[in-house]
Amino acid sequence: MKKILTLLTFGVLCGCTPQNTSSTLALTPVGYESLAGWGQEDFTSLMPLLRSDCRRLSQLPPETVLGGSESIPYGRHVSDWSNACAALASATDGRTYLETWFQPYQATDDAFYTGYFEPQIAASLTRGGEYQVPVYGRPRNLVRAKATNGQMVNGRWVNGQFAPYYDRAAIDGGALDGQGLEIAWLKSPVDLFFLQIQGSGRLILPDGGQVRVSYDGRNGQAYVPLGRVLVQDGELPADGVSMDSIRNWLEAHPDRMMSVMERNPNYVFFRRDDGDLAQGPKGAFGMPLTAGRSVAVDRSMVPFAMPLWVETKLPYGAAQPVSWDHLVFAQDIGTDIKGAGRADLFTGWGATAQSVAGNLHAHGRMILFLPRQPADSPPGSGAQ
Template sequence: MLLSLVAVAAAPAHAAMLSVVAPPDIAGSKLVPVAFGALDGWAADDHAAAFQTFLNSCAARRASPAEVGPASAPTLAAGLTHACAAAARLGATTPSREVARLFFEANFRPYRVVPDTGGEAFFTGYYEPEVAGALAPGNGFDVPVYGRPADLLMSGGGPTPNSGGALRREGDALVPYFDRAAIEDGALAGRGLEVAWLKDPIDLFFMQIQGSARVRLPDGRVLRLNYDGYNGHPYLPVGRLLIARGLVPREEMSMDRIRAFMEADPEAGRALRRENRSYVFFKALDLGGEAGAMGAEGVPLTAGRSIAVDRRLHTYGTPVFVAADLPLSAPGSSEPFRRLMIAQDTGSAIVGPARADLYFGTGLEAGAVAGRIRHSGSFTLLVPRFAAAGTPGHPR
């Protein structure tokens, strides 16, 4: 009976006008078809929670969201539009776990993404920090958080965020944009670009890694900040440097260990941060206090259900089943993480066909979990079964 209900919801008014969606060609990988029943943990997941997150992406497809990040690959856009229409036909009431599971099984086909280099998918975690800050300097708040400079030009000649190297004009020449050290030494001071002020430069550094933050102001209000481009210099993971120099064992590497190193020796920490020449700019968002961080797709992220992917290879709104054993409860632990998640974000360090950053939410606890994740597993892409014949893609 349930399968019949979902089949009715998924059935288009004009089935003869549908086309079958072919699995995409994703550079650097091969897609291996699998059965839903062969996915370890598929049946036990809370598909209703994944369905709600999927609906958030559907809303972004129907209307221009208030906040849009870099466009993703449009490969599966038409199929996702059709799947969203099928989801809408289920009605306004949140479906049960079983109905939601049957919805995904009726409207998608699973393909495991296997990197050409061999091995498994690779997962990291991210979160939204909450830090102390102010709207004006003073009382210890002397670390500026800069908005995007007007003279920042991406190497393609336009102002699109996160699209390559960045330049600025110096006389008649175009030169690379200021790196982290130059900006920290005052290259942007006095230009009115400050959107907030913090007490701790380490907080700013981790904000820039995560791409968003909640800034707790002295009067209790919360300022929501989100990524608004970067200076075009390559991102260098400082944890990799600590491992290479024998300062932190590989198996113990986490964001907590990086912070501990920087706090124990502020001058060494400052020098380490400057080796990552990349520098992220922010803008304020009009978001409610309970909403998740804004993803590049233009929707607030859902803790435990949203992922960041390589936008050049994947389409925002695509469901991905993630299977890995992760240290969720404590460092060194290993617990099964088997969850259907939705691609809603990207990041400069998220590169590759089977690479994802798992969003864990806001605050210290989420940050502790996210900072421990550097683990392999399997990345299974759910490809829409059908699209309306002749429907153009809608890249986002």
């Protein structure tokens, strides 16, 4: 899903900087007895997820770097997982398996958690009636090239010169007209804006059918948080920025909504995704995301496939946030997820998922589960 790049999170919407954005990861080993709610976890449901992670790892060369800070002693390379994944083949009890083959390390007791979800949006595959807002596929002239600083950037070739790609205002103004790039049509430019923030979504067609569209590139322009714009303009209070407050403001100001949205020049393109709609969209690790079990992380801090124990609070409706202590898996990334102790929880799709994701901005504790190596596996683990 992320290659997703821009998330519907508190940080992306308001441009806020969470307290814990450290660029270093200091790990402290802890015991399982210190994990709040560990004994109440649903270990049976974790086994298929662990096996899916191992299947994905088996598809990669052993030397593949999964990411992660250099302070992580093991788990950064596919080969580091070989023993734990081999033991999983004969494991029957999830709790015993995890306690045998993973060592918990506290990353921080001041992690910052946000959420993202897969929106459901009314759409049509043909233009007509109220469906007048195009969802564009990736333009053929959008290319990547190496900048003078060595980084890869998106842009286009103009008379032999590499130039920035069209920004949001230019695209809204018709820069892509006539190229046949439209893959669907929406009712509202606000719906398109929030679809682009999420990077993936389910289009609900007039006949009740569903089609998923997934991220397929961006124009390369900088992302400007709309919440920050509205706070700077005095339209929203700094403590009143949320998905709902931004959407409500845009819909209440139809004469200004386009000009405000165009102050974020970033633009996302999509492709039709015929994957299984019973599952979530694929994350950057190449696996379908699982609601309440998949998180986006800063890959320079936390490797793909890494299990994380999360202790935080989730908002459900109008009630006070409730404690939420569960094991999740690093399977996605996001532009705004930077630094140690940052994670974005995939909440699924539907009204509840949208509400939780839009209101989740909570601190908590983060524990990394590093796969043990044979030399430090507990007695009786069967390590050779």
